[in-house]
Amino acid sequence: MESTLIKGMNGGSVVDDDKAGVIGGGVEDVYGEDRASHDQAITPWTLSLASGYTLLRDPRYNKGLAFTEKERDAHYLTGLLPPALFSQDLQEKRLMKILREYQVPLQRYMALMDLQERNEKLFYKLLIDNVEELLPVVYTPTVGEACQKYGSIFRRPQGLFISLKEKGKILEVLKNWPEKSIQVIVVTDGERILGLGDLGCQGMGIPVGKLSLYTALGGVRPSACLPITIDVGTNNKKLLEDDFYIGLRQNRATGEEYAELLEEFMSAVKQNYGEKVLIQFEDFANHNAFELLARYRTTHLVFNDDIQGTASVVLAGLVAALKLVGGTLADHTFLFLGAGEAGTGIAELIALEISKKTNAPLEETRKKIWLVDSKGLIVSSRKESLQHFKKPWAHEHEPVKELLGAVKAIKPTVLIGTSGVGKTFTKEVVEAMASFNEKPLILALSNPTSQSECTAEEAYTWSEGRAIFASGSPFDPVEFNGKVFVPGQANNAYIFPGFGLGLIMSGTIRVHDDMLLAASEALAAQVTEENYAKGLIYPPFTNIRKISAHIAANVAAKAYELGLASHLPRPKDLVKYAESCMYTPLYNSYR
Ligand SMILES: NC(=O)C1=CN([C@@H]2O[C@H](COP(=O)(O)OP(=O)(O)OC[C@H]3O[C@@H](n4cnc5c(N)ncnc54)[C@H](OP(=O)(O)O)[C@@H]3O)[C@@H](O)[C@H]2O)C=CC1
Ligand SMILES: CC(=O)C(=O)O
Numbered sequence: 001m002e003s004t005l006i007k008g009m010n011g012g013s014v015v016d017d018d019k020a021g022v023i024g025g026g027v028e029d030v031y032g033e034d035r036a037s038h039d040q041a042i043t044p045w046t047l048s049l050a051s052g053y054t055l056l057r058d059p060r061y062n063k064g065l066a067f068t069e070k071e072r073d074a075h076y077l078t079g080l081l082p083p084a085l086f087s088q089d090l091q092e093k094r095l096m097k098i099l100r101e102y103q104v105p106l107q108r109y110m111a112l113m114d115l116q117e118r119n120e121k122l123f124y125k126l127l128i129d130n131v132e133e134l135l136p137v138v139y140t141p142t143v144g145e146a147c148q149k150y151g152s153i154f155r156r157p158q159g160l161f162i163s164l165k166e167k168g169k170i171l172e173v174l175k176n177w178p179e180k181s182i183q184v185i186v187v188t189d190g191e192r193i194l195g196l197g198d199l200g201c202q203g204m205g206i207p208v209g210k211l212s213l214y215t216a217l218g219g220v221r222p223s224a225c226l227p228i229t230i231d232v233g234t235n236n237k238k239l240l241e242d243d244f245y246i247g248l249r250q251n252r253a254t255g256e257e258y259a260e261l262l263e264e265f266m267s268a269v270k271q272n273y274g275e276k277v278l279i280q281f282e283d284f285a286n287h288n289a290f291e292l293l294a295r296y297r298t299t300h301l302v303f304n305d306d307i308q309g310t311a312s313v314v315l316a317g318l319v320a321a322l323k324l325v326g327g328t329l330a331d332h333t334f335l336f337l338g339a340g341e342a343g344t345g346i347a348e349l350i351a352l353e354i355s356k357k358t359n360a361p362l363e364e365t366r367k368k369i370w371l372v373d374s375k376g377l378i379v380s381s382r383k384e385s386l387q388h389f390k391k392p393w394a395h396e397h398e399p400v401k402e403l404l405g406a407v408k409a410i411k412p413t414v415l416i417g418t419s420g421v422g423k424t425f426t427k428e429v430v431e432a433m434a435s436f437n438e439k440p441l442i443l444a445l446s447n448p449t450s451q452s453e454c455t456a457e458e459a460y461t462w463s464e465g466r467a468i469f470a471s472g473s474p475f476d477p478v479e480f481n482g483k484v485f486v487p488g489q490a491n492n493a494y495i496f497p498g499f500g501l502g503l504i505m506s507g508t509i510r511v512h513d514d515m516l517l518a519a520s521e522a523l524a525a526q527v528t529e530e531n532y533a534k535g536l537i538y539p540p541f542t543n544i545r546k547i548s549a550h551i552a553a554n555v556a557a558k559a560y561e562l563g564l565a566s567h568l569p570r571p572k573d574l575v576k577y578a579e580s581c582m583y584t585p586l587y588n589s590y591r
């Protein structure tokens with residue numbers, strides 16, 4: 001086969017003629033490319049081939065019918081495409097029409113994954129321009145169903161699979177990944193996928209989905225994102241017996257065997273990608289999650305989204321909600337259903353924020369926060385038998401077995417669901433909240449929708465329209481007594497993309513709790529009077545890139561303040577700098 005060298009961006013054959021382009025999400029396309037987020041120059045596509053056939057199958061550079069006549073000529077594409085020329089906007093219009101025709105959410109998910117595999121820029125343009133419509137497809141709730149059925153819908157592998165079989169050669173496996181300049185890794189071991197439990201290797205849908213949000217919502221370029229699933233087996237009997245299961249067919253490795261694999265992975269990542277690669281732990285079970293975070297937070301740039309990202313987003317919602325319910329955080333009483341990663345992570349950040357604001361010690365500020373787990377209210381008489389992360393919450397109180405009893409005994413102003421169990425905020429629970437609160441604040445955070453502690457309709461109806469409600473997975477607006485209530489989405493997707501961008505653009509080497517508070521503060525500040533008027537405690541996702549830029553700026557500012565940032569000098573205007581770092585999915589022209 002005769003070789004023809006085709007060069008991309010750095011070969012000088014790509015022209016930025018989209019400089020003035022504006023795409024959705026409220027961020028102007030300053031550079032037409034995401035240059036400022038590059039540590040090194042972009043690797044161009046340099047292919048040896050006889051025709052442009054390969055170019056059409058390279059999702060990073062393929063433009064499909066948007067290749068111009070000149071490009072078709074220059075890149076051996078003539079005849080490989082039908083004659084029509086489509087603009088990127090027309091391509092988007094066509095695809096959105098097709099997507100809307102699918103009745104089944106999983107079909108939309110599969111169509112979007114196919115698009116990502118076929119034409120990356122178009123995929124991200126769709127996602128950014130139609131974020132509210134497509135978020136529930138690439139993310140919760142549909143991604144949950146996709147993970148459950150991953151084996152059956154599997155077409156082409158996405159991300160990197162590292163299994164127990166690769167023990168001793170993880171560095172080699174990392175080197176198989178085609179991209180060398182990685183800035184964010186989202187990694188799972190699949191043991192606690194949303195509220196759906198152990199999905200083993202099929203949890204891969206989560207890192208893939210989270211990273212597509214890193215790009216669409218936070219502007220981190222796709223080539224810098226690496227989804228990883230660590231497969232140590234699964235204890236899900238149904239999957240082990242499923243002919244189409246794609247993972248190792250064995251029970252989960254635990255103890256030393258698990259710890260050694262993770263240690264090798266963490267060392268290999270640092271060796272291969274350096275000190276500044278962000279590793280986001282996602283959907284690990286809590287018996288590993290807390291330990292991994294504690295072990296690696298002083299040696300690596302690590303962030304646990306379920307513990308820390310969730311805490312930051314919920315704190316933002318609570319701070320914003322004060323405008324509607326009044327008082328300061330310290331005036332409120334919090335009750336959680338669920339005392340795992342999300343529950344105790346949020347509780348700790350609320351206590352920290354109150355402590356910072358009031359100068360009261362943490363031990364004191366924790367006392368207004370109560371948690372219920374599967375055995376009932378966490379109280380001091382249970383202390384001995386509690387997991388370490390629950391112990392700080394074992395306050396003096398008589399034992400209470402059920403949530404309803406706890407609600408009646410504690411009389412919280414804020415009720416937060418982080419149990420992973422649906423329908424647990426019953427009519428009686430919501431009515432009790434509404435009986436002693438003028439505006440009960442109710443957050444049903446568990447994902448996906450099937451696991452939500454209650455629906456938006458239930459929260460508004462049972463509280464007679466008085467609840468301020470937000471949920472982990474989205475719900476449609478609800479009409480009650482002639483008034484339309486718009487529920488917010490309390491999901492860590494508001495935080496992690498901007499948070500990660502802030503770390504990357506400042507070259508930060510460690511995550512500090514104050515950065516979570518900084519992210520929270522930035523998000524809360526983005527809620528407008530118009531949002532409050534609708535009862536919203538989060539801004540809509542439509543402007544998420546603008547929001548992410550503000551979060552990134554606040555996080556980076558904190559990193560510089562703490563002396564943890566390495567990109568010097570510090571840019572003067574961090575919001576503008578964050579925006580200039582963001583990847584935009586507009587096509588380049590090829591000479
Ligand atoms: N909206 C968002 O952004 C986020 C939402 N989540 C969601 O939160 C949920 C929990 O996640 P995570 O905290 O990581 O999970 P964990 O497994 O760490 O914690 C679950 C907690 O819920 C408790 N629990 C389970 N069943 C019941 C029950 N019937 N009654 C009372 N308590 C119960 C468990 O009790 P015990 O300890 O006794 O077993 C445990 O304390 C998931 O659905 C997840 O999708 C998570 C992160 C972010
Ligand atoms: C949103 C998320 O991270 C979770 O449900 O696990």
Ligand SMILES: [Mg+2]
Binds near residue numbers: 194
């Ligand atoms: Mg998660």
